Amino acid sequence: MVLMTGASAAFDFAAARETSWSEARALAHRAPLPPAARTVPLAAAGGLTLAEDLRTHHPLPAFDTAAMDGYAVAGPGPWRVRGVVRAGAAWGGRLLPGEGVEISTGALVPAGACAVLPVELAAGGEGWVSGPAPSPGKHLRRTGEDAPAGTCLAPAGTRVGPALLGLAAACGHDALRVRPRPRVGVLVTGDELDRGGRPGPGRVRDALGPLLPSLVAALGGEAAGVRHVPDRPAGLLARAVREARDSDVIVVTGSTSVGATDQLRQLLHDAGARMVVDTVACRPGHPQLLAELADGGWVVGLPGNPYAALVAAHTLLAPLIAGLSGRGLAPLPQVPVSGGVRPVPGLTRLVPVAWEGSGARIIGGHRSAFLHGAAVGDALAVIADDWTDGSPAPLVLLAG
Incomplete structure (x- = not known):
């Protein structure tokens, strides 16, 4: 990022175009191109995103398998028991009508078997077993009935969670083609912030330094650290942005409005950044922004008030x-939403809710600087x- 240090034209705040909340969210999503894919082992793929469709290398199940403990049988009973088959082993030969084998759940069903008689319905001894004749195919899982070989089980763009890792392994994969996590650096601005203990007179405790790395991780990014930047002297923010350029995204909290100490918009203007979103028609979180730096990379500007910043992060950063x-x-x-909140003409409001039956109920504690509602709410x-x-x-x- 090239930051100008000499005199420059002042940023025209009046020319900023307010964007609707839904449009801002869509613009933030389609603005970037994802980086090149890489191949990583399954153990390193959790939380990343598939760069190509996940397809199974072999049918699922890969062979006819027993769905219950019991007896794999052929034809009507009673059945002569020819042997025992356990999971992971095979029984050589073919069952003829009137024959069966004792079998465990997950074991390979011998050729000729038409069903499995559950052990709790079976009776017999001395090499024979009897019981109610199971209907053909009962308690059998046939080869490929879940998915034939080559089936797409998850499309590119799917986030890799625990179940998908297990599915990939079951499909025969040892590694996956994925997109790397974006690196997100956080710059928290403000002269008034204390970072520990109870804040002193006229000061406030920094809430965003602890909040944002956890949120970045939950959203699928990699938090690249938090740096606190004083408002004065002027120029410290520009230097901090330069030093954070190893990140794909730089999040700046505070400094997004038009006050005397708010430097971010002028800084971006001087650097020739392309403004993608400059203010959003929502409450809280109106003074938020998204810009693309001239030499690559992204800057997300969030308000300094914690709940407003959280709303803006879900609007642009997510x-x-x-x-x-x-x-x-x-x-x-x-879902149906109930509760005492007044819509605002021309603005979108974002308020915390908790699940209530088949809908959601608005909960209190959502002033711009107060995180209580979001902390205990569901959405x-x-x-x-x-x-x-x-x-x-x-x-x-x-x-989270």
Whole structure:
């Protein structure tokens, strides 16, 4: 990032174009291109994003297998017991009508078997077993009935979670093609912040330094550290941004408004950055921004108030990380939302909610600087200016 140090034209704050909340989210997602894919072993793939479809190398199941402990039988009973088959072993030969083998769940079913008689329904001894005749195919899992070989089981863009890791292993994969996590550096600005203990007179405790690395990780990014940057003397933020250029994304908290100590917009203007989103028509979190640096990389500006910053992070940072990771923009579920909140003409409100039956209930504690509602809630309800109490609203599920 090339930062100008001489005189430059002042940034025209009045020319900033306010973006709707839904448009800002979409712009942040489609702005970046994901980096090149890499191949990593399964043990290193958790939390990353598939760069290509996950396909099974072999049928699932790979062979006819017993779904219950009991007897694999052929034809009507009673059946002469020819042997025992346990999981991981095989029984050589073919069953003829009136024959069976004792079998364990997951074991290879011998050729000729038509069903499995569960052990709890079986009776007999001295090499014979009897019981109610199972219908053909009962308690058998046939080769490929879950997925034939070559089936796409997860498309590119799917985040790799524990179940997908297990599925990949079951499909015969030892490694996956994935997109790396975006590296996200955090710059927390403000002269008024204390980083430990109870804040002193006229000061506040920094909440965003602890909050943002955890949020970045939950969103699929890699937190590259937190640096605290004083507002004065001027120029410290520009230097901090330069020093954070090993990150794919630089998050700056505070310094996004138009006050005397707010430097970020002027800094980006001087550096020739491309403004993708400059202010969002939402409450809280209005003074947020997303910019692309002239020589690559992204800057996300968040308000300094903690709840407003959280809302802005879910508006711009979450979709940006998804776009950089090659994931789709997460759809927002809609459920009926009830509670005492007033829509604001021309603005989108984001308020914390908790699940209540088949819907969600608005909970208190969501002033711009207060995180209580978000800390105990399940989601943020997206309240449009035409919302009425009890009507459906989209939900942003809270990460973490």
